[in-house]
Amino acid sequence: MASSRLVAGSAVADAEFSRDISLGTTIIAVQFAGGVVLGADSRTSSGSYVANRTQDKITPLLDHVYLCRSGSASDTQAIAGYVQYYLAQLQAERGGPVRVETAAMMAMQMAYGNKNALQAGLIVAGFDADGGSVYAIPLGGTLLRVPFAIGGSGSAYITGWCDKNWRGDMSRDEALDFVRNALRHAMARDSSSGGCVRTVVIDAAGASREFIPGPKLQPTYDELPAPA
Amino acid sequence: MLPRPTTHSKALGPGVAGPELAVATSAVLDRPPQPTAQRPLSGAQAFSVDPSLVESADGPRQHTQYPYVTGTSVLAVKYAGGVMLACDTLGAYGSTKRYKSLERIIRVNARTAVAAGGEISDFQYITRLLEELATDDYRTDDGIELGPREVFSYLTRVMYNRRGKMDPLWNSLVVGGVEADGTVFLGTVGMIGTHYTDSHVATGFGAHLARPMFRERQSDDMSEADAEALLRDALRVCYYRDKQSINKFQVAKATGEGVAIGKPFALETKWDYKAFAAPTKWAIGAW
Numbered sequence: 060m061a062s063s064r065l066v067a068g069s070a071v072a073d074a075e076f077s078r079d080i081s082l083g084t085t086i087i088a089v090q091f092a093g094g095v096v097l098g099a100d101s102r103t104s105s106g107s108y109v110a111n112r113t114q115d116k117i118t119p120l121l122d123h124v125y126l127c128r129s130g131s132a133s134d135t136q137a138i139a140g141y142v143q144y145y146l147a148q149l150q151a152e153r154g155g156p157v158r159v160e161t162a163a164m165m166a167m168q169m170a171y172g173n174k175n176a177l178q179a180g181l182i183v184a185g186f187d188a189d190g191g192s193v194y195a196i197p198l199g200g201t202l203l204r205v206p207f208a209i210g211g212s213g214s215a216y217i218t219g220w221c222d223k224n225w226r227g228d229m230s231r232d233e234a235l236d237f238v239r240n241a242l243r244h245a246m247a248r249d250s251s252s253g254g255c256v257r258t259v260v261i262d263a264a265g266a267s268r269e270f271i272p273g274p275k276l277q278p279t280y281d282e283l284p285a286p287a
Numbered sequence: 288m289l290p291r292p293t294t295h296s297k298a299l300g301p302g303v304a305g306p307e308l309a310v311a312t313s314a315v316l317d318r319p320p321q322p323t324a325q326r327p328l329s330g331a332q333a334f335s336v337d338p339s340l341v342e343s344a345d346g347p348r349q350h351t352q353y354p355y356v357t358g359t360s361v362l363a364v365k366y367a368g369g370v371m372l373a374c375d376t377l378g379a380y381g382s383t384k385r386y387k388s389l390e391r392i393i394r395v396n397a398r399t400a401v402a403a404g405g406e407i408s409d410f411q412y413i414t415r416l417l418e419e420l421a422t423d424d425y426r427t428d429d430g431i432e433l434g435p436r437e438v439f440s441y442l443t444r445v446m447y448n449r450r451g452k453m454d455p456l457w458n459s460l461v462v463g464g465v466e467a468d469g470t471v472f473l474g475t476v477g478m479i480g481t482h483y484t485d486s487h488v489a490t491g492f493g494a495h496l497a498r499p500m501f502r503e504r505q506s507d508d509m510s511e512a513d514a515e516a517l518l519r520d521a522l523r524v525c526y527y528r529d530k531q532s533i534n535k536f537q538v539a540k541a542t543g544e545g546v547a548i549g550k551p552f553a554l555e556t557k558w559d560y561k562a563f564a565a566p567t568k569w570a571i572g573a574w
Binding site for chain 1: 352354383385406
């Protein structure tokens with residue numbers, strides 16, 4: 060569990076390793092006919108130090124709704140914790156399925172209500188009776204329903220690529236490919252993103268996870284393939 | 288008697304926190320850290336992303352915000368029988384044109400439309416407040432609906448009161464509509480509570496670019512077609528000269544019949560002036 064301050068011995072190390080832990084990150088979620096695909100890299104940095112190289116940034120809020128986290132690690136963990144808690148209560152009270160929009164609004168209330176204290180860029184995505192849906196919650200706490208969303212520091216490098224390659228009629232496998240490749244390209248150029256690719260597909264059958272170690276990703280321009 | 292500083296936060300005002308110790312004694316320096324609002328008993332830093340927010344000299348309760356996802360100009364004119372509001376559909380994120388399908392005009396009820404520039408999350412909050420008002424109206428079920436002037440007055444109070452708390456809603460709002468007696472209403476409210484009504488209003492860049500056009504061409508009895516043409520010309524100028532804008536606009540009309548928000552559309556733009564194509568062709572040595 061990443062805490063908001065690492066404690067280290069010497070003063071110099073203290074300063075560097077005690078920088079706020081940030082999910083310099085790439086996160087993405089795409090809606091397809093029949094569900095959503097979420098994806099994220101796995102790097103958590105504290106200044107220049109990679110505090111966690113296999114971080115899981117895709118967090119379940121409900122069985123059928125997941126959250127991609129970017130920004131301050133501690134802030135997004137706290138938000139996720141509260142939203143999980145309230146949604147669990149709501150689900151118990153209601154005795155039935157909770158809509159993705161409800162979960163997204165809950166996360167928005169957390170982000171907007173504490174906007175001066177938080178640095179959290181979130182993407183909420185899931186599958187309910189109305190199909191798949193993706194909600195972007197950037198800094199400040201705006202809530203926007205979008206066909207696909209990218210976030211984190213790495214997203215700037217792939218905005219053009221996503222604009223070019225996204226289509227509204229992708230199948231499950233095409234959407235997965237889109238997510239994997241988007242992350243691969245972002246991780247290639249953003250120092251704050253890297254490590255491995257995690258994806259979660261949520262459809263009528265539930266949520267299924269995939270983990271691709273970095274060396275298994277196809278290398279990009281001017282990079283070498285991993286040794287066999 | 289050892290002087291004991293109180294735990295009151297200095298943010299509450301002068302003199303509240305009690306006297307400072309002139310000389311720190313060992314009893315004070317060697318004490319274990321006392322719990323405060325920002326540092327609970329466990330000693331851990333509380334839920335805070337930026338320590339300077341907590342430990343700044345001004346005190347912890349800095350509320351003035353910084354806008355993140357923003358909308359740009361809103362333009363509006365009165366015409367014969369109604370009012371027209373127009374803006375683009377961009378949610379910018381600093382210099383990045385991030386969200387291109389953002390609706391910045393909302394229908395409050397059959398008689399009032401509100402449009403906003405500025406921080407979108409704050410506008411979404413205002414939208415929720417207005418939805419509560421409209422729902423209350425519906426529940427009261429007395430055949431009376433809030434008119435545009437009342438919505439305008441309500442929003443003015445909300446904006447000014449937040450400004451008074453140094454926690455503004457970072458928006459420039461335009462309120463337009465038609466009263467029950469047929470009077471056309473158009474007003475604007477700023478993020479610090481400044482407000483006025485006029486025959487034509489514009490926020491952001493539009494205030495500089497569009498209003499001169501409105502002054503020349505707008506009149507309260509102009510036809511709907513003329514008003515639409517005027518707004519489109521003004522939107523075009525704003526698109527040419529505001530870097531945070533896109534060629535995708537929406538126009539809303541509030542008349543006695545109700546509020547109609549149109550579909551997004553693009554405008555023709557002209558770039559093929561001879562001098563534009565080759566600016567330095569006839570000016571040797573220029574760049």
